[in-house]
Amino acid sequence: MGLKGVEEGWVKGEDVYIDGPVSFLGDVDPDRGTLERGGELLEIDDRIMVFTEGAGSTVGSYVIYNMRLNGVAPRGMIMCKADAIITIGCIVASIPLVHRIGLDDLREIGGSGWAEINSYLGLVRVGAGKKSR
Amino acid sequence: MELTGDEEKVLGGGSGPARELAMRILVNLGELEGADSLIPIVSAHISGVSYKTGGEGLIKMLERFHDDGGKVSVPSSLNPAGMDLDRWEGMGIDPAFAEKQGRIIELYSSLGVQTTCTCIPYEIFSRVHPVGFGDHIAWGESNAVIYANSMLGARTNREGAISCLASAIVGRTPNYGMHLDERRLPTIEVTIEGELTPLHHDLLGAYIGVNFNSEIPLIRGMGSPERPELKHMGAAMAAKGGLALYHVEGVTPESKRCDPSSFENNIKERVEISTEELSAVKEELYPTIDGEIDTFVIGCPQLGEFEFRRLNRALEGKALLPGKRILAFTSRDLLSSLDVELVRGVERAGVEIYRDTCMVVSPLDMMGVSRAGTDSGKAAHYLPRMSRISTELMPIEMIIEKATGPR
Numbered sequence: 347m348g349l350k351g352v353e354e355g356w357v358k359g360e361d362v363y364i365d366g367p368v369s370f371l372g373d374v375d376p377d378r379g380t381l382e383r384g385g386e387l388l389e390i391d392d393r394i395m396v397f398t399e400g401a402g403s404t405v406g407s408y409v410i411y412n413m414r415l416n417g418v419a420p421r422g423m424i425m426c427k428a429d430a431i432i433t434i435g436c437i438v439a440s441i442p443l444v445h446r447i448g449l450d451d452l453r454e455i456g457g458s459g460w461a462e463i464n465s466y467l468g469l470v471r472v473g474a475g476k477k478s479r
Numbered sequence: 480m481e482l483t484g485d486e487e488k489v490l491g492g493g494s495g496p497a498r499e500l501a502m503r504i505l506v507n508l509g510e511l512e513g514a515d516s517l518i519p520i521v522s523a524h525i526s527g528v529s530y531k532t533g534g535e536g537l538i539k540m541l542e543r544f545h546d547d548g549g550k551v552s553v554p555s556s557l558n559p560a561g562m563d564l565d566r567w568e569g570m571g572i573d574p575a576f577a578e579k580q581g582r583i584i585e586l587y588s589s590l591g592v593q594t595t596c597t598c599i600p601y602e603i604f605s606r607v608h609p610v611g612f613g614d615h616i617a618w619g620e621s622n623a624v625i626y627a628n629s630m631l632g633a634r635t636n637r638e639g640a641i642s643c644l645a646s647a648i649v650g651r652t653p654n655y656g657m658h659l660d661e662r663r664l665p666t667i668e669v670t671i672e673g674e675l676t677p678l679h680h681d682l683l684g685a686y687i688g689v690n691f692n693s694e695i696p697l698i699r700g701m702g703s704p705e706r707p708e709l710k711h712m713g714a715a716m717a718a719k720g721g722l723a724l725y726h727v728e729g730v731t732p733e734s735k736r737c738d739p740s741s742f743e744n745n746i747k748e749r750v751e752i753s754t755e756e757l758s759a760v761k762e763e764l765y766p767t768i769d770g771e772i773d774t775f776v777i778g779c780p781q782l783g784e785f786e787f788r789r790l791n792r793a794l795e796g797k798a799l800l801p802g803k804r805i806l807a808f809t810s811r812d813l814l815s816s817l818d819v820e821l822v823r824g825v826e827r828a829g830v831e832i833y834r835d836t837c838m839v840v841s842p843l844d845m846m847g848v849s850r851a852g853t854d855s856g857k858a859a860h861y862l863p864r865m866s867r868i869s870t871e872l873m874p875i876e877m878i879i880e881k882a883t884g885p886r
Binding site: 415 | 500535639642
Protein backbone atom coordinates (compact mmCIF):
# COMPACT_ATOMS: atom_id res chain seq x y z
CA MET A 347 0.00 0.00 0.00
CA GLY A 348 1.34 3.43 -0.95
CA LEU A 349 0.88 5.16 2.40
CA LYS A 350 2.25 8.64 1.92
CA GLY A 351 3.20 11.40 4.34
CA VAL A 352 2.25 14.89 3.18
CA GLU A 353 3.04 17.09 6.19
CA GLU A 354 5.72 15.21 8.16
CA GLY A 355 5.41 14.34 11.82
CA TRP A 356 5.10 11.72 14.55
CA VAL A 357 2.00 11.94 16.71
CA LYS A 358 -0.27 9.59 18.62
CA GLY A 359 -3.57 9.95 20.45
CA GLU A 360 -7.31 9.51 20.48
CA ASP A 361 -8.82 9.32 17.01
CA VAL A 362 -12.17 10.37 15.57
CA TYR A 363 -13.73 8.81 12.48
CA ILE A 364 -15.75 11.18 10.30
CA ASP A 365 -18.15 9.72 7.77
CA GLY A 366 -18.22 11.38 4.32
CA PRO A 367 -16.21 14.23 2.76
CA VAL A 368 -15.19 17.11 5.05
CA SER A 369 -15.64 20.74 3.99
CA PHE A 370 -13.63 22.75 6.52
CA LEU A 371 -15.42 25.96 5.48
CA GLY A 372 -18.95 25.20 6.66
CA ASP A 373 -18.56 21.93 8.62
CA VAL A 374 -15.96 23.10 11.13
CA ASP A 375 -16.13 25.69 13.92
CA PRO A 376 -12.53 26.95 14.13
CA ASP A 377 -13.14 28.68 17.46
CA ARG A 378 -14.28 25.55 19.26
CA GLY A 379 -12.52 22.77 17.35
CA THR A 380 -15.72 20.94 16.54
CA LEU A 381 -17.12 19.44 13.37
CA GLU A 382 -20.78 19.07 12.57
CA ARG A 383 -21.94 15.77 11.16
CA GLY A 384 -25.60 14.84 10.81
CA GLY A 385 -26.70 17.40 13.41
CA GLU A 386 -24.10 16.21 15.94
CA LEU A 387 -20.95 18.03 17.05
CA LEU A 388 -17.77 15.94 17.01
CA GLU A 389 -14.65 17.04 18.92
CA ILE A 390 -11.66 17.28 16.58
CA ASP A 391 -9.53 19.44 18.89
CA ASP A 392 -6.34 17.49 19.71
CA ARG A 393 -7.72 14.33 18.03
CA ILE A 394 -6.42 12.42 15.04
CA MET A 395 -9.02 12.95 12.31
CA VAL A 396 -9.74 9.87 10.20
CA PHE A 397 -11.79 10.55 7.04
CA THR A 398 -11.97 9.76 3.34
CA GLU A 399 -11.62 13.08 1.51
CA GLY A 400 -12.18 16.84 1.48
CA ALA A 401 -14.72 19.06 -0.29
CA GLY A 402 -15.67 22.72 -0.69
CA SER A 403 -14.05 26.14 -0.82
CA THR A 404 -10.29 26.74 -0.98
CA VAL A 405 -10.71 29.14 1.95
CA GLY A 406 -10.87 25.85 3.91
CA SER A 407 -7.05 26.02 4.21
CA TYR A 408 -7.45 29.15 6.35
CA VAL A 409 -10.04 27.41 8.54
CA ILE A 410 -7.43 24.74 9.38
CA TYR A 411 -4.89 27.47 10.13
CA ASN A 412 -7.47 29.33 12.27
CA MET A 413 -7.88 26.17 14.39
CA ARG A 414 -4.12 26.11 15.03
CA LEU A 415 -4.12 29.79 16.03
CA ASN A 416 -7.05 29.20 18.37
CA GLY A 417 -5.29 26.24 20.01
CA VAL A 418 -7.97 23.76 18.93
CA ALA A 419 -6.26 22.08 15.96
CA PRO A 420 -6.44 18.36 15.31
CA ARG A 421 -3.28 16.43 16.27
CA GLY A 422 -3.07 14.69 12.90
CA MET A 423 -5.08 13.60 9.87
CA ILE A 424 -5.38 10.22 8.13
CA MET A 425 -7.22 10.20 4.79
CA CYS A 426 -7.92 8.05 1.75
CA LYS A 427 -7.03 10.89 -0.60
CA ALA A 428 -5.76 14.34 0.37
CA ASP A 429 -6.59 17.40 -1.78
CA ALA A 430 -4.92 20.78 -2.26
CA ILE A 431 -7.09 22.58 0.32
CA ILE A 432 -6.31 20.17 3.17
CA THR A 433 -2.68 19.58 2.15
CA ILE A 434 -1.94 23.31 2.22
CA GLY A 435 -3.94 23.82 5.42
CA CYS A 436 -1.92 21.09 7.16
CA ILE A 437 1.40 22.49 5.93
CA VAL A 438 0.75 26.00 7.25
CA ALA A 439 -0.77 24.67 10.50
CA SER A 440 1.97 22.00 10.96
CA ILE A 441 -0.48 19.11 11.28
CA PRO A 442 0.95 15.71 10.27
CA LEU A 443 -1.10 14.25 7.43
CA VAL A 444 -0.88 10.83 5.80
CA HIS A 445 -3.02 9.62 2.93
CA ARG A 446 -3.44 6.90 0.29
CA ILE A 447 -5.04 4.56 2.81
CA GLY A 448 -7.71 2.12 1.60
CA LEU A 449 -11.27 2.54 2.85
CA ASP A 450 -11.26 -0.75 4.84
CA ASP A 451 -8.01 0.18 6.60
CA LEU A 452 -9.33 3.68 7.22
CA ARG A 453 -12.44 2.30 8.92
CA GLU A 454 -10.33 -0.04 11.04
CA ILE A 455 -8.14 2.86 12.17
CA GLY A 456 -11.21 5.03 12.81
CA GLY A 457 -12.89 2.32 14.85
CA SER A 458 -9.90 1.61 17.08
CA GLY A 459 -10.19 4.74 19.21
CA TRP A 460 -6.44 5.36 19.20
CA ALA A 461 -3.93 5.93 16.41
CA GLU A 462 -0.31 6.79 15.84
CA ILE A 463 1.10 8.45 12.73
CA ASN A 464 4.80 8.31 12.01
CA SER A 465 5.22 9.76 8.58
CA TYR A 466 9.03 9.43 8.72
CA LEU A 467 8.69 5.66 8.88
CA GLY A 468 5.57 5.69 6.68
CA LEU A 469 3.43 3.93 9.26
CA VAL A 470 0.12 4.22 11.01
CA ARG A 471 -0.55 2.19 14.17
CA VAL A 472 -3.98 1.54 15.61
CA GLY A 473 -5.32 0.33 18.97
CA ALA A 474 -2.96 0.09 21.95
CA GLY A 475 0.27 0.31 20.01
CA LYS A 476 -0.67 -2.55 17.67
CA LYS A 477 1.23 -2.33 14.39
CA SER A 478 -1.05 -2.52 11.39
CA ARG A 479 1.43 -2.33 8.56
CA MET B 480 9.04 16.02 -8.97
CA GLU B 481 12.31 17.25 -10.46
CA LEU B 482 13.64 20.43 -8.83
CA THR B 483 16.46 22.62 -10.11
CA GLY B 484 19.45 23.42 -7.90
CA ASP B 485 18.02 26.86 -7.15
CA GLU B 486 14.64 25.43 -6.22
CA GLU B 487 16.30 22.86 -3.92
CA LYS B 488 18.17 25.69 -2.24
CA VAL B 489 14.95 27.64 -1.60
CA LEU B 490 13.29 24.47 -0.27
CA GLY B 491 16.23 23.96 2.08
CA GLY B 492 15.74 27.42 3.55
CA GLY B 493 18.71 28.99 1.75
CA SER B 494 16.76 32.09 0.73
CA GLY B 495 14.83 32.67 3.93
CA PRO B 496 11.86 31.17 5.76
CA ALA B 497 9.14 32.93 3.72
CA ARG B 498 10.34 31.50 0.41
CA GLU B 499 10.98 28.15 2.08
CA LEU B 500 7.35 27.91 3.26
CA ALA B 501 6.03 29.06 -0.12
CA MET B 502 8.24 26.51 -1.90
CA ARG B 503 7.15 23.73 0.48
CA ILE B 504 3.51 24.50 -0.34
CA LEU B 505 4.16 24.37 -4.11
CA VAL B 506 6.26 21.20 -3.99
CA ASN B 507 3.67 19.36 -1.89
CA LEU B 508 0.87 20.56 -4.15
CA GLY B 509 2.85 19.50 -7.24
CA GLU B 510 3.51 16.03 -5.84
CA LEU B 511 -0.14 15.64 -4.87
CA GLU B 512 -1.26 16.56 -8.40
CA GLY B 513 1.45 14.56 -10.21
CA ALA B 514 3.41 17.54 -11.60
CA ASP B 515 6.83 16.76 -13.11
CA SER B 516 8.42 20.13 -12.28
CA LEU B 517 7.83 23.76 -11.38
CA ILE B 518 7.50 26.28 -14.22
CA PRO B 519 8.06 30.07 -14.18
CA ILE B 520 4.98 32.32 -14.22
CA VAL B 521 4.59 35.90 -15.50
CA SER B 522 1.65 36.99 -13.33
CA ALA B 523 -0.15 36.12 -10.11
CA HIS B 524 -3.63 37.09 -8.95
CA ILE B 525 -4.33 36.40 -5.30
CA SER B 526 -7.70 35.38 -3.87
CA GLY B 527 -8.23 35.33 -0.11
CA VAL B 528 -8.53 39.08 0.55
CA SER B 529 -11.86 39.65 2.29
CA TYR B 530 -11.83 39.52 6.09
CA LYS B 531 -15.31 37.99 5.78
CA THR B 532 -13.95 34.81 4.18
CA GLY B 533 -10.32 34.65 5.42
CA GLY B 534 -10.74 35.74 9.05
CA GLU B 535 -7.88 35.98 11.54
CA GLY B 536 -6.06 33.07 9.87
CA LEU B 537 -5.55 35.19 6.77
CA ILE B 538 -4.09 38.08 8.80
CA LYS B 539 -1.75 35.79 10.76
CA MET B 540 -0.63 34.01 7.59
CA LEU B 541 0.23 37.33 5.91
CA GLU B 542 2.01 38.53 9.08
CA ARG B 543 4.05 35.34 9.06
CA PHE B 544 5.14 35.87 5.43
CA HIS B 545 5.79 39.54 6.16
CA ASP B 546 7.84 38.89 9.34
CA ASP B 547 9.83 36.24 7.48
CA GLY B 548 10.83 38.77 4.83
CA GLY B 549 8.47 37.62 2.08
CA LYS B 550 8.15 39.56 -1.19
CA VAL B 551 6.36 38.65 -4.38
CA SER B 552 8.66 38.03 -7.33
CA VAL B 553 6.18 38.54 -10.20
CA PRO B 554 3.54 41.26 -10.82
CA SER B 555 0.65 40.36 -8.51
CA SER B 556 -2.80 41.77 -7.82
CA LEU B 557 -5.64 41.15 -5.36
CA ASN B 558 -9.18 39.87 -5.48
CA PRO B 559 -11.99 42.08 -4.13
CA ALA B 560 -11.87 43.04 -0.45
CA GLY B 561 -14.84 42.99 1.93
CA MET B 562 -15.57 46.71 1.44
CA ASP B 563 -14.88 49.84 -0.61
CA LEU B 564 -11.53 50.81 0.89
CA ASP B 565 -12.50 54.52 1.08
CA ARG B 566 -16.28 54.62 1.18
CA TRP B 567 -16.85 51.77 3.63
CA GLU B 568 -18.82 53.93 6.02
CA GLY B 569 -21.33 54.71 3.27
CA MET B 570 -21.71 50.97 2.74
CA GLY B 571 -22.70 50.53 6.39
CA ILE B 572 -19.59 48.52 7.29
CA ASP B 573 -18.73 48.06 10.97
CA PRO B 574 -15.53 49.97 11.93
CA ALA B 575 -14.04 46.84 13.56
CA PHE B 576 -14.43 44.98 10.25
CA ALA B 577 -12.95 47.94 8.37
CA GLU B 578 -9.88 47.94 10.59
CA LYS B 579 -9.21 44.24 9.99
CA GLN B 580 -9.76 44.66 6.25
CA GLY B 581 -7.37 47.61 6.18
CA ARG B 582 -4.72 45.54 7.94
CA ILE B 583 -5.01 42.77 5.31
CA ILE B 584 -4.51 45.25 2.45
CA GLU B 585 -1.55 46.87 4.25
CA LEU B 586 0.11 43.45 4.70
CA TYR B 587 -0.37 42.51 1.05
CA SER B 588 1.08 45.86 0.07
CA SER B 589 4.14 45.23 2.25
CA LEU B 590 4.64 41.93 0.39
CA GLY B 591 4.83 43.94 -2.83
CA VAL B 592 1.38 43.09 -4.15
CA GLN B 593 -0.44 45.72 -6.23
CA THR B 594 -3.47 46.47 -4.06
CA THR B 595 -6.03 47.08 -6.75
CA CYS B 596 -8.82 44.79 -5.53
CA THR B 597 -10.57 43.31 -8.50
CA CYS B 598 -12.03 40.09 -9.82
CA ILE B 599 -11.55 41.28 -13.44
CA PRO B 600 -7.76 41.65 -13.74
CA TYR B 601 -8.34 40.71 -17.40
CA GLU B 602 -10.02 44.09 -17.97
CA ILE B 603 -7.38 46.14 -16.14
CA PHE B 604 -4.84 47.25 -18.72
CA SER B 605 -1.77 47.18 -16.45
CA ARG B 606 -2.61 43.63 -15.35
CA VAL B 607 -3.63 42.05 -18.63
CA HIS B 608 -1.15 43.79 -20.93
CA PRO B 609 1.89 41.68 -19.88
CA VAL B 610 -0.03 38.38 -20.19
CA GLY B 611 0.16 36.84 -23.65
CA PHE B 612 -1.20 33.77 -25.42
CA GLY B 613 0.36 30.60 -24.00
CA ASP B 614 1.88 32.34 -20.96
CA HIS B 615 1.88 30.48 -17.66
CA ILE B 616 0.27 32.38 -14.78
CA ALA B 617 -1.07 31.54 -11.30
CA TRP B 618 -4.45 33.15 -10.76
CA GLY B 619 -6.98 32.55 -8.02
CA GLU B 620 -10.62 33.66 -8.39
CA SER B 621 -12.51 31.18 -10.53
CA ASN B 622 -14.04 33.70 -12.97
CA ALA B 623 -10.62 35.24 -13.71
CA VAL B 624 -9.13 31.76 -14.12
CA ILE B 625 -11.70 30.64 -16.68
CA TYR B 626 -11.51 33.97 -18.54
CA ALA B 627 -7.70 33.90 -18.70
CA ASN B 628 -7.61 30.31 -19.96
CA SER B 629 -10.48 30.68 -22.41
CA MET B 630 -10.37 34.24 -23.71
CA LEU B 631 -6.67 35.13 -23.32
CA GLY B 632 -5.25 31.69 -24.02
CA ALA B 633 -3.02 32.05 -20.95
CA ARG B 634 -2.57 29.02 -18.69
CA THR B 635 -3.55 28.70 -15.05
CA ASN B 636 -5.07 26.11 -12.76
CA ARG B 637 -7.83 27.14 -10.35
CA GLU B 638 -5.44 28.29 -7.63
CA GLY B 639 -6.48 28.36 -4.00
CA ALA B 640 -6.14 31.27 -1.59
CA ILE B 641 -2.71 30.17 -0.33
CA SER B 642 -1.26 28.51 -3.43
CA CYS B 643 -1.49 31.68 -5.56
CA LEU B 644 0.27 33.64 -2.81
CA ALA B 645 2.98 30.96 -2.64
CA SER B 646 3.35 31.11 -6.44
CA ALA B 647 3.57 34.91 -6.36
CA ILE B 648 6.42 34.70 -3.84
CA VAL B 649 8.38 31.94 -5.59
CA GLY B 650 7.44 33.04 -9.14
CA ARG B 651 6.64 29.46 -10.13
CA THR B 652 3.76 27.01 -10.22
CA PRO B 653 3.60 23.20 -10.42
CA ASN B 654 3.35 21.98 -14.01
CA TYR B 655 0.09 20.03 -14.24
CA GLY B 656 -3.51 20.36 -15.44
CA MET B 657 -4.19 23.53 -17.41
CA HIS B 658 -0.47 24.10 -18.06
CA LEU B 659 -0.28 21.02 -20.30
CA ASP B 660 -1.37 21.05 -24.00
CA GLU B 661 -3.20 17.73 -23.82
CA ARG B 662 -5.25 18.78 -20.79
CA ARG B 663 -6.73 21.77 -22.62
CA LEU B 664 -8.54 19.98 -25.42
CA PRO B 665 -12.35 19.99 -25.39
CA THR B 666 -13.97 16.95 -23.78
CA ILE B 667 -17.63 17.74 -24.54
CA GLU B 668 -19.42 19.58 -27.31
CA VAL B 669 -22.41 21.85 -26.62
CA THR B 670 -24.44 23.15 -29.56
CA ILE B 671 -26.76 26.10 -29.03
CA GLU B 672 -30.03 26.49 -30.88
CA GLY B 673 -31.65 29.89 -31.00
CA GLU B 674 -30.56 33.44 -30.25
CA LEU B 675 -29.12 33.94 -26.74
CA THR B 676 -30.16 36.98 -24.69
CA PRO B 677 -27.57 38.27 -22.15
CA LEU B 678 -29.28 36.35 -19.30
CA HIS B 679 -29.20 33.12 -21.34
CA HIS B 680 -25.41 33.24 -21.07
CA ASP B 681 -25.62 33.07 -17.28
CA LEU B 682 -28.08 30.19 -17.55
CA LEU B 683 -25.92 28.38 -20.10
CA GLY B 684 -22.88 28.74 -17.84
CA ALA B 685 -24.82 27.45 -14.83
CA TYR B 686 -26.29 24.57 -16.85
CA ILE B 687 -22.84 23.46 -18.04
CA GLY B 688 -21.38 23.94 -14.55
CA VAL B 689 -24.00 21.74 -12.91
CA ASN B 690 -24.06 19.00 -15.54
CA PHE B 691 -20.41 18.88 -16.64
CA ASN B 692 -18.54 19.75 -13.45
CA SER B 693 -14.98 18.99 -14.56
CA GLU B 694 -15.18 18.95 -18.35
CA ILE B 695 -13.88 21.31 -21.03
CA PRO B 696 -16.77 22.33 -23.28
CA LEU B 697 -16.52 23.37 -26.92
CA ILE B 698 -19.55 25.59 -27.54
CA ARG B 699 -20.94 25.86 -31.06
CA GLY B 700 -23.72 27.94 -32.56
CA MET B 701 -23.19 30.99 -30.37
CA GLY B 702 -22.83 33.50 -33.19
CA SER B 703 -20.62 36.42 -32.17
CA PRO B 704 -21.15 36.93 -28.45
CA GLU B 705 -20.08 40.16 -26.73
CA ARG B 706 -17.23 39.87 -24.22
CA PRO B 707 -19.36 40.86 -21.18
CA GLU B 708 -21.73 38.01 -22.00
CA LEU B 709 -18.88 35.49 -22.06
CA LYS B 710 -17.56 36.99 -18.82
CA HIS B 711 -20.93 36.21 -17.17
CA MET B 712 -21.14 32.76 -18.76
CA GLY B 713 -17.69 31.74 -17.53
CA ALA B 714 -18.33 33.13 -14.04
CA ALA B 715 -21.53 31.07 -13.68
CA MET B 716 -19.82 27.97 -15.10
CA ALA B 717 -16.91 28.25 -12.66
CA ALA B 718 -19.22 28.97 -9.69
CA LYS B 719 -21.70 26.14 -10.27
CA GLY B 720 -18.97 23.72 -11.37
CA GLY B 721 -15.22 23.21 -11.18
CA LEU B 722 -14.50 24.25 -14.77
CA ALA B 723 -11.35 26.17 -15.68
CA LEU B 724 -11.63 26.45 -19.48
CA TYR B 725 -14.19 26.63 -22.29
CA HIS B 726 -13.79 27.00 -26.04
CA VAL B 727 -16.23 28.92 -28.24
CA GLU B 728 -16.00 27.99 -31.90
CA GLY B 729 -14.57 30.82 -33.97
CA VAL B 730 -14.25 33.12 -30.93
CA THR B 731 -11.75 31.91 -28.32
CA PRO B 732 -8.08 31.96 -29.39
CA GLU B 733 -7.37 28.25 -28.96
CA SER B 734 -10.45 27.23 -30.91
CA LYS B 735 -9.34 29.50 -33.75
CA ARG B 736 -5.86 27.98 -33.86
CA CYS B 737 -6.88 24.39 -33.43
CA ASP B 738 -7.61 21.84 -36.15
CA PRO B 739 -10.91 20.11 -35.18
CA SER B 740 -9.53 16.68 -36.12
CA SER B 741 -6.96 17.03 -33.32
CA PHE B 742 -9.60 16.67 -30.60
CA GLU B 743 -12.36 14.71 -32.34
CA ASN B 744 -11.42 11.56 -30.39
CA ASN B 745 -11.30 13.48 -27.13
CA ILE B 746 -15.02 14.39 -27.18
CA LYS B 747 -16.96 12.12 -24.80
CA GLU B 748 -20.40 13.59 -25.18
CA ARG B 749 -22.33 15.87 -27.51
CA VAL B 750 -25.37 17.81 -26.32
CA GLU B 751 -27.72 20.28 -27.94
CA ILE B 752 -29.55 22.91 -25.94
CA SER B 753 -32.07 25.48 -27.13
CA THR B 754 -32.78 28.89 -25.66
CA GLU B 755 -36.28 27.63 -24.71
CA GLU B 756 -34.72 24.79 -22.72
CA LEU B 757 -32.38 27.24 -20.99
CA SER B 758 -35.34 29.45 -20.03
CA ALA B 759 -37.12 26.36 -18.74
CA VAL B 760 -34.24 25.28 -16.45
CA LYS B 761 -34.01 28.74 -14.88
CA GLU B 762 -36.50 27.87 -12.12
CA GLU B 763 -34.51 24.75 -11.25
CA LEU B 764 -31.10 26.48 -11.26
CA TYR B 765 -32.25 29.76 -9.72
CA PRO B 766 -35.67 29.51 -8.07
CA THR B 767 -37.90 32.62 -7.92
CA ILE B 768 -38.14 34.07 -4.40
CA ASP B 769 -41.11 35.31 -2.41
CA GLY B 770 -41.64 38.90 -1.35
CA GLU B 771 -40.88 42.37 -2.63
CA ILE B 772 -37.24 43.03 -3.61
CA ASP B 773 -35.85 46.43 -2.65
CA THR B 774 -32.12 45.90 -3.24
CA PHE B 775 -30.55 45.01 -6.56
CA VAL B 776 -26.88 44.12 -6.91
CA ILE B 777 -24.96 44.26 -10.20
CA GLY B 778 -21.31 43.83 -11.07
CA CYS B 779 -20.48 40.16 -10.54
CA PRO B 780 -17.96 39.91 -12.08
CA GLN B 781 -17.22 43.61 -11.48
CA LEU B 782 -18.58 46.00 -14.11
CA GLY B 783 -16.44 46.87 -17.12
CA GLU B 784 -16.72 49.81 -19.52
CA PHE B 785 -19.19 48.09 -21.85
CA GLU B 786 -21.55 47.35 -18.94
CA PHE B 787 -21.31 50.95 -17.67
CA ARG B 788 -22.31 52.26 -21.09
CA ARG B 789 -25.22 49.86 -21.33
CA LEU B 790 -26.35 50.76 -17.80
CA ASN B 791 -26.12 54.48 -18.52
CA ARG B 792 -28.25 54.13 -21.66
CA ALA B 793 -30.86 52.06 -19.84
CA LEU B 794 -31.09 54.58 -16.98
CA GLU B 795 -31.37 57.68 -19.17
CA GLY B 796 -34.10 59.99 -17.86
CA LYS B 797 -34.91 57.67 -14.96
CA ALA B 798 -34.45 57.77 -11.18
CA LEU B 799 -34.73 55.12 -8.49
CA LEU B 800 -38.05 54.90 -6.65
CA PRO B 801 -37.96 55.73 -2.90
CA GLY B 802 -36.79 52.71 -0.89
CA LYS B 803 -35.18 51.00 -3.91
CA ARG B 804 -31.41 50.59 -4.17
CA ILE B 805 -29.10 49.45 -6.93
CA LEU B 806 -25.60 48.63 -5.66
CA ALA B 807 -23.04 48.45 -8.47
CA PHE B 808 -19.57 46.97 -7.96
CA THR B 809 -16.44 47.66 -9.97
CA SER B 810 -12.71 48.10 -9.70
CA ARG B 811 -11.00 51.34 -8.70
CA ASP B 812 -8.69 51.29 -11.74
CA LEU B 813 -11.51 50.61 -14.12
CA LEU B 814 -13.69 53.37 -12.69
CA SER B 815 -10.91 55.93 -12.94
CA SER B 816 -10.37 55.04 -16.60
CA LEU B 817 -14.01 55.82 -17.50
CA ASP B 818 -15.42 59.04 -18.91
CA VAL B 819 -16.52 61.17 -15.91
CA GLU B 820 -19.86 61.97 -17.55
CA LEU B 821 -20.65 58.28 -17.90
CA VAL B 822 -20.10 57.68 -14.19
CA ARG B 823 -22.09 60.81 -13.25
CA GLY B 824 -24.99 59.69 -15.43
CA VAL B 825 -25.23 56.37 -13.60
CA GLU B 826 -24.89 58.02 -10.17
CA ARG B 827 -27.44 60.72 -11.01
CA ALA B 828 -30.10 58.03 -11.44
CA GLY B 829 -29.38 56.96 -7.86
CA VAL B 830 -27.13 53.94 -8.40
CA GLU B 831 -24.56 53.49 -5.61
CA ILE B 832 -21.16 52.62 -7.07
CA TYR B 833 -18.65 50.80 -4.86
CA ARG B 834 -15.07 49.94 -5.74
CA ASP B 835 -12.54 47.32 -4.52
CA THR B 836 -15.29 44.94 -3.46
CA CYS B 837 -18.36 42.98 -4.56
CA MET B 838 -21.67 41.66 -3.24
CA VAL B 839 -20.29 38.17 -2.64
CA VAL B 840 -17.35 39.01 -0.36
CA SER B 841 -18.77 42.05 1.47
CA PRO B 842 -20.94 41.46 4.56
CA LEU B 843 -24.20 42.36 2.77
CA ASP B 844 -26.16 40.42 5.41
CA MET B 845 -24.77 42.72 8.12
CA MET B 846 -25.76 45.72 6.00
CA GLY B 847 -29.45 44.96 6.41
CA VAL B 848 -30.05 43.22 3.09
CA SER B 849 -32.13 40.03 3.29
CA ARG B 850 -33.50 39.80 -0.28
CA ALA B 851 -31.83 40.82 -3.50
CA GLY B 852 -32.20 40.76 -7.25
CA THR B 853 -29.21 40.35 -9.55
CA ASP B 854 -28.37 39.85 -13.23
CA SER B 855 -25.44 37.57 -12.35
CA GLY B 856 -25.63 33.77 -12.34
CA LYS B 857 -22.57 33.71 -10.11
CA ALA B 858 -23.93 36.16 -7.50
CA ALA B 859 -27.32 34.40 -7.50
CA HIS B 860 -25.45 31.18 -6.71
CA TYR B 861 -23.28 32.52 -3.87
CA LEU B 862 -25.43 35.10 -2.04
CA PRO B 863 -27.86 32.56 -0.53
CA ARG B 864 -24.94 30.31 0.48
CA MET B 865 -22.46 32.83 1.84
CA SER B 866 -24.71 35.55 3.27
CA ARG B 867 -28.10 33.81 3.61
CA ILE B 868 -29.68 36.37 1.28
CA SER B 869 -32.62 35.13 -0.83
CA THR B 870 -31.60 36.07 -4.33
CA GLU B 871 -33.43 36.11 -7.63
CA LEU B 872 -31.75 36.05 -11.03
CA MET B 873 -33.32 38.47 -13.52
CA PRO B 874 -32.35 40.38 -16.65
CA ILE B 875 -30.85 43.85 -16.19
CA GLU B 876 -33.91 45.40 -17.93
CA MET B 877 -36.17 43.93 -15.24
CA ILE B 878 -33.89 45.24 -12.47
CA ILE B 879 -34.13 48.73 -13.90
CA GLU B 880 -37.90 48.50 -14.31
CA LYS B 881 -38.40 47.22 -10.75
CA ALA B 882 -36.10 49.86 -9.28
CA THR B 883 -37.28 52.87 -11.28
CA GLY B 884 -40.91 52.00 -11.95
CA PRO B 885 -42.68 51.17 -15.22
CA ARG B 886 -42.01 53.25 -18.30
